[in-house]
Amino acid sequence: DLSIDDIPNDATMVMLAAPTLDLTQSDVKKIDEFLLGKAGDKDFEYNKSLIYFSSNSQSDTPNLDGLLEDWGITFSDGTVYETDANKHASSSNTVILLSDAESEYSEGMNSRLSYICDNLRPMKLKFESSGKYNTYEVLKTSDTCVIKPYKSSENWDENSENQSSYSSIVLSRFVTENPNKDNEPRFSNVLAVASMDFISDTYTSGSYLGNDELMLSLINTCAGRVSETYEIENKSIDYASFTPTEVQSITIFI
Numbered sequence: 001d002l003s004i005d006d007i008p009n010d011a012t013m014v015m016l017a018a019p020t021l022d023l024t025q026s027d028v029k030k031i032d033e034f035l036l037g038k039a040g041d042k043d044f045e046y047n048k049s050l051i052y053f054s055s056n057s058q059s060d061t062p063n064l065d066g067l068l069e070d071w072g073i074t075f076s077d078g079t080v081y082e083t084d085a086n087k088h089a090s091s092s093n094t095v096i097l098l099s100d101a102e103s104e105y106s107e108g109m110n111s112r113l114s115y116i117c118d119n120l121r122p123m124k125l126k127f128e129s130s131g132k133y134n135t136y137e138v139l140k141t142s143d144t145c146v147i148k149p150y151k152s153s154e155n156w157d158e159n160s161e162n163q164s165s166y167s168s169i170v171l172s173r174f175v176t177e178n179p180n181k182d183n184e185p186r187f188s189n190v191l192a193v194a195s196m197d198f199i200s201d202t203y204t205s206g207s208y209l210g211n212d213e214l215m216l217s218l219i220n221t222c223a224g225r226v227s228e229t230y231e232i233e234n235k236s237i238d239y240a241s242f243t244p245t246e247v248q249s250i251t252i253f254i
Contacts, residue, residue: 018055113210
């Protein structure tokens with residue numbers, strides 16, 4: 001509870017999973033100091049990460065949105081709605097096949113795997129580079145998506161909305177040099193996912209899905225283990241059957 005507690009100094013990651021209430025200014029300050037250190041702290045080691053999963057059911061979060069915007073990540077109200085039926089992963093226009101944005105942070109992923117998500121909030125990059133901040137789009141939608149308002153009427157027409165591509169996963173990195181070690185950069189990270197559903201059982205359990213593998217790789221990157229990736233292979237269980245004889249059936253019955 002950030003209203004009472006401080007973030008432990010030995011923590012390396014903070015996760016905000018679809019918060020239902022906005023952060024207070026005090027909460028924002030604690031997270032900001034967790035990621036970037038307190039003013040004047042020249043010995044701050046960085047290597048801290050905020051992992052944020054958004055949800056289109058959460059309330060307005062202007063303080064949280066302001067924190068994310070400082071890192072080059074912006075959100076709009078509504079749900080991403082795919083107008084191209086070829087990009088649907090089910091009968092719903094909000095269950096979408098996502099595309100690899102071909103950043104260095106998705107390199108090495110199995111190209112045969114698909115990325116699927118539902119209930120995406122519209123997320124965009126505010127900038128690609130600003131000062132010591134750099135943003136990287138990892139997954140994105142097609143450019144035939146529109147924003148469906150949360151409370152749309154029965155007469156809502158997708159053709160009346162502007163089509164655009166939206167970010168599904170963004171990694172923002174603050175890079176600074178280590179004054180004690182020449183040419184050694186230090187990072188802190190904000191990893192933003194446009195929907196909590198990205199890590200739901202529905203979209204991480206199929207043998208053709210890569211959601212879990214990509215998330216583990218990105219968290220690995222945030223933890224500084226850039227040379228390692230973890231791959232989770234789905235296992236199938238084979239079942240054997242037999243036909244009992246009449247004597248065996250009677251014995252089992254008894």
